[in-house]
Amino acid sequence: MAQSEQFTAPVHTVVSRMRTLGTDLPERDGVAVFNRVYLTVTEEIGRRLGAGEFPDPGAAATLDVRFAERYLTVAEEEGHPPACWRPLLQFRRHPGVRPLQFALAGVNAHVGHDLALAVVDSCRALGCEPGDLEDEFERVGDLLASMEERVREDLMPGPDLLEVADPLTHLLGAWSLERARDAAWSAARTLWALRGLPGLAREFADRLDAAVGLTGRMMLTPLGDRTGHCAG
Template sequence: MAQTERFAERTPAADGVASVVARMRELARSWPAGDGVAVFNRVYLSVTEEVGRHIAGGRFADASAAATLDVRFAERYLNAVDPDRLPPACWRPLLQFRRHPGVRPLQFALAGINAHIGHDLALAVIDTCRELGCEPAAMEDEFDRVGDLLVSLEERIREDLMPGPDLLQVADPLTHLLGSWTLERARDAAWAAARALWVLRGSPDVTEEFTRRLDTSVGLVGRMLLTPLPD
C-alpha cells in the first residue's frame, strides 16, 4: 500500500506547525539577541518555517505525518525552555551557560542542535508513531526529509556564525570542537534510538532507563560543546 494511502484519512497538522512557529517567534522577542538559547532559537525557527513551507508546497508524500513529527519535535524544545518545567539533562548545559561570555554563538547553536537532535528527535518519532498508530518504519521517509532540512540548518549555522578565516586556525580550540560533532551522525543515532525505543515499549522499566541514559549522554556532549574558549 502506498504511503499516501496508509495515511490518507489523517487530519493534516499544518495549523500545529504555524502554532509552534508563533511560539518560537514570541520567545525570540523576549530574549536578548546574545542569549545562548536565543541563538539556537533563531536558527531553529528558520528551519521550522522552512519545513512549514515544504509541507504547504506538497514536498512531503504525507503532509500530515510530516507536520505531526515537526510539531511533536518542536514541542519538546518548547517544553525544555519553559521556565515552569524541569528541563531534560541534555538541555541543562545550554540553559546554564546561555549568558557565559566565554562561549561563542556557534557553540550555543550547536549545543542546542545536539540536545534537540540527539535526544528530542528520537522521542518525537515515538510520540508521532503513537499518535498516528504506525511504526517507525512507516515514518522513515518523513524522518529523512526533515533530517535533510536539519542538515542544511547545520550548514547555514556554520556559514552564519563561523568566525572569519583569520580566527579559525587549525590549532584553534573551536576548530577542534567543530570537528568532534556532526548533525548527520546525531540524526543517524536518533533514528537508531527511536527504533530501539519502539522495540522496548513493552518494557517500561527498560524504556525509562534507556531514555534516561540517552538524555544524560547527550547532555555530556552538550557540556563539552559549551566549553568556554579564550578570545
Template sequence: MAKIAQYAAGRDARRASVDTVLARMRAFRSDWPEGDGIAVFNRVYLTVTEELDRCVERGGFPDRRSAVTLQVLFAERCNLSAADTVAAGGRAPACWRPLFQFRRHPGVRPLQFALAGINAHIGHDLALAVVDTCRTLGCRPPDLEGDFDRVGDVLTMLEERIREDLMPGPDLLEIADPLTHLVGSWSLERARDGAWSAARLLWGLRKLPSLAEEFTERLDAGTGLVGRCLLTPLR
C-alpha cells in the same frame, strides 16, 4: 463529501498547530537578549521550522499528514518545553541543561550555542518525537522513515549554512582554531543515525515501560554530556 470535510478539518488543525509553534518561537525573540545562548538556538531552530514548513507546503514529504505531525511534535519537544519548565522553576531535561547553564557565559561563542541546541534536539528529542508520532498516528517507525530522512536532509542543509553564518571570520583566526577543532568533533549525520536507532529501540520497548524509561534517561544524560563538551568556554 464527509471524507473531504474530515480531511479539510484535519488539515486545518495541523496548520493551526504549526502556526502555534511558529508563533511561540517568534515571540521568544523579544523575551531574551540577542546574545543569550537560548535565544541563539531559538533563532536557528525557527529557521529550521520555517524551512520544514515550506517543504511540507511544497509537497516535499511522502506523507503530508505524518510529516506535519512529526514536525509539530518534534518542535514542541525542543527549547519551547524546556523553557516553560525552567520558567516555572523546574529543571530542564539533562540534554538541555548545559545550554541553560551556560546561556550567558562570555567565553562561549554563538556557533557553540547553536550546535549544542541542535545536539539536544536531534540526539534526544527526535527519537522521542518519532515514537510520539507513531502513537498519535497508529503507525510504526518504518512507516515514518521517508519523512525522517527528509527532515534530516533539511537539517543538514541548514547546519552547513549555520556554520558559515556563525563561524568567526579570517581576522579572528586565532580564536577560530580551537572552535574549529571543537565543533568539528560533532556530526549531525551521526546524531541522526543515533536518533533513528534510539527511536526503533524505544518503539520495541513500548511494552516494557520500566526499560523504556531507563533507556530514555540514559539517552537524555548522554546527549547532555555531549552538549556540555560543545559548550566548553574558549576564552
C-alpha cells in the same frame, strides 16, 4: 479548511511560539541563538507542507510539531529540564561561550535526544511503526542538515580568526549532525521495541539523555572571545 491548511496550522502554531520566544530573549542569550536558527527550519517545513512537497503531510506535520514541542517545553517553562538541555541553559549567558557553540549545542540536544522521542510520540499519535515515518524522518533530517550549514556559515569566525590551533576547530570537528541523526533513528527504533517494557525503556531514555547532555557540556566549554582572550 483546505488540506494544506489542515496540516500547516499546527506547524504555524509552534512557529508563532518560537517567534514570541525570540522577542522575549536577549539577542546573545544562548537559547535565543539556537531559537533563531531552528525557527528558520520550522518555517521552511511549514512552507513545504503548504506546497505539498511531503508525500504524507499528516505524518510530516505530526513529527515536526512533536519534535518542536519538546524544545519549546524546555525553552518556555521553568522546572527540571532534561539533562541534554541543562548545559545550554546553564551557560546561556556565559561571555566565554561563542554563538556557534550555543547554536550547535542546541542542535545536539534537540537532534540527539528530542528527535528520537518525537518519533516515538508520533508513532503513538498516528498508530504506526517507526519504519512508516522513515521518509518523513529523512526529509526533516535533510532540513536540519541545511540548518547546520547555515549555522556554520553565519556564526563561524572568519578564516583570519579560526586557525587550525583554535580550540573551536577541535570542538566542532568532533561532532557530526549526520552521526547524531543516525543515532537518533536507532534510539527511536530501540525505544519503540521496548515500549512493552516501560522500566527498561525509561532507563534507556535516561541514559540517552545523559550521554547527549555530556556531549553538550563539552561543546559549551568556554573558549573566550573571538580574539582568543579568555572572557572574564
